[in-house]
Amino acid sequence: MTEDVTATGAGRWDQLNKCPECGGDMERAAQVGEQLGLYYRCSEHGRFRYSWDHDTLEPVPEPNS
Numbered sequence: 001m002t003e004d005v006t007a008t009g010a011g012r013w014d015q016l017n018k019c020p021e022c023g024g025d026m027e028r029a030a031q032v033g034e035q036l037g038l039y040y041r042c043s044e045h046g047r048f049r050y051s052w053d054h055d056t057l058e059p060v061p062e063p064n065s
């Protein structure tokens with residue numbers, strides 16, 4: 001069972017680099033100001049934030065769109 005845990009954990013973080021919309025690779029975005037959390041950016045779909053509560057990537061609205 002230990003192998004499964006390791007594999008799953010690695011898979012999770014691997015998935016976080018994938019855009020939930022298009023499946024493309026995303027860049028890890030730097031934190032801005034007092035924002036906390038993990039931010040990723042898709043060149044087509046904008047920013048996503050990892051939600052620890054929901055264990056998923058949520059779209060982040062662009063403030064100046």
Ligand SMILES: [Zn+2]
Nearest residue numbers: 019022042045
């Ligand atoms: Zn995308």
